[in-house]
Each structure stands twice: as C-alpha cells, then as structure tokens.
Amino acid sequence: MSLLQPKMILIDLDGTLVDSVPDLAYCVDAMLARLGRPARGEAAVRTWVGNGVERLVRRALSGRLDGEPDEADYQRAYPIFLELYAENTCNRSALYPGVREGLEFLREAGYPLGCVTNKAARFTEPLLQQLGIRDFFSIVISGDSLPRQKPDPLPLIHAAGHFGVKPEESLMIGDSVSDVTAARAAGFRIICTSYGYNHGIDIRESDPDIVIDSFIELRGLLVS
Numbered sequence: 001m002s003l004l005q006p007k008m009i010l011i012d013l014d015g016t017l018v019d020s021v022p023d024l025a026y027c028v029d030a031m032l033a034r035l036g037r038p039a040r041g042e043a044a045v046r047t048w049v050g051n052g053v054e055r056l057v058r059r060a061l062s063g064r065l066d067g068e069p070d071e072a073d074y075q076r077a078y079p080i081f082l083e084l085y086a087e088n089t090c091n092r093s094a095l096y097p098g099v100r101e102g103l104e105f106l107r108e109a110g111y112p113l114g115c116v117t118n119k120a121a122r123f124t125e126p127l128l129q130q131l132g133i134r135d136f137f138s139i140v141i142s143g144d145s146l147p148r149q150k151p152d153p154l155p156l157i158h159a160a161g162h163f164g165v166k167p168e169e170s171l172m173i174g175d176s177v178s179d180v181t182a183a184r185a186a187g188f189r190i191i192c193t194s195y196g197y198n199h200g201i202d203i204r205e206s207d208p209d210i211v212i213d214s215f216i217e218l219r220g221l222l223v224s
C-alpha cells in the first residue's frame with residue numbers, strides 16, 4: 001500500500017481515541033442498580049457502545065444489541081443514565097497507548113483534523129477537554145449535532161464542506177462498522193483500529209482500507 005496523503009482527517013472518539021467503556025459500564029450498572037435490576041458488566045457493555053447513549057441505554061435495559069425495552073422503563077432509566085454519565089464522563093476513561101503521539105504526528109505533518117462521534121455533545125466536549133486533546137480538532141461533530149449520525153454519511157460530508165475538501169481527498173479513522181459504512185457512503189478512505197468496539201465482531205470483516213493496532217502506525221502510512 002502506497003503512502004496516503006489526504007487533505008483532511010476525521011477521527012472517531014470511543015474505541016478509537018479513548019477507552020471509554022469503564023465509565024460507560026460503571027454508569028450502566030449504577031443505573032440498573034438504582035432501578036433494582038442486575039448489572040450487565042463491562043464485557044457486555046463493550047459490545048453495545050458506538051450508536052450513542054440512547055441506544056446504549058435501550059441495549060442495557062433489554063440485554064440485546066437490537067433490543068427495544070418497554071418505553072416506560074426507558075423513560076425512567078434514560079435521565080438516570082444522563083445524570084450518572086455527567087458525573088462520570090472521564091473518571092475511568094483513558095486515551096489508548098500511542099494516541100497522543102499519533103495526534104502530535106498528524107498535527108506536525110499539517111493535517112487538518114476533526115472529531116466525529118455518535119456520543120452526545122454534552123459528553124463529547126468535556127471528555128475531549130479532560131483527556132487534553134480538544135485543541136487538536138478544528139471541528140467536533142457529535143451524535144446530536146446534525147439530523148443524522150454515523151453510519152449515515154452526513155457528519156462526514158458536513159465536515160468535508162467545513163474544510164472545503166473533497167470526500168475523495170479525505171480520510172476517516174474509526175473502530176466500528178458504522179465508521180466504515182459512513183466513510184464508504186461519503187467517498188472517504190477508511191483506516192480502522194483493531195482494538196476498539198465493534199459489537200464483538202472483528203472489524204476486518206467490514207473490509208476497511210487499512211487496520212492498525214496503534215496510532216503510532218500512522219507515521220508509516222501517511223505522508224509527513
């Protein structure tokens with residue numbers, strides 16, 4: 001594979017930059033405890049992250065990826081989760097090894113960077129701030145910033161417009177099938193992390209252009 005030289009790079013948040021599951025799982029189980037229900041545990045929550053907090057709460061209540069809980073249960077649970085996650089956005093979450101170095105490499109190489117996540121904006125901004133990486137990104141698009149979120153291509157197309165760059169000159173870096181689907185539909189290239197959250201399925205099955213085990217590998221893949 002020859003070196004990539006995109007004009008702009010968008011990067012997913014959960015499972016790509018940050019291991020956020022310890023906080024999300026803590027909040028899921030604390031929410032369930034308040035409702036008098038048994039914990040689901042971190043391993044299950046790991047397979048449910050990636051489609052925003054509303055879907056996460058629905059999955060946690062039903063115990064299934066495609067589950068739909070009783071609506072009254074959901075209406076009781078969701079505000080509890082929001083309250084808990086507001087207090088636990090970055091108490092147990094951490095950047096993956098190599099991420100800070102990778103972001104510094106991309107910045108020094110002159111790539112304009114954006115962050116595109118399905119996480120709600122009220123959590124995205126404090127998480128980026130508390131991890132100390134907010135300033136790497138000139139645009140941040142959250143799951144509720146636009147009418148549709150990933151796997152829809154809208155957030156990627158919107159960001160390309162913001163930078164004045166064509167989709168075919170743009171690169172997405174993500175961890176899940178939603179990132180691959182959004183990137184393909186938008187006309188972006190797509191690199192995926194092997195270590196993230198993809199509902200328990202190996203991301204190679206979604207056939208991204210490249211799979212990396214660490215952001216350090218970006219140095220060997222992108223022109224600097």
Ligand SMILES: O=C(O)COP(=O)(O)O
Nearest residue numbers: 014050051052117118119
């Ligand atoms: O599911 C979420 O809340 C966020 O997921 P993402 O950052 O991987 O898009």
Ligand SMILES: [Mg+2]
Nearest residue numbers: 012014015175
């Ligand atoms: Mg992700």
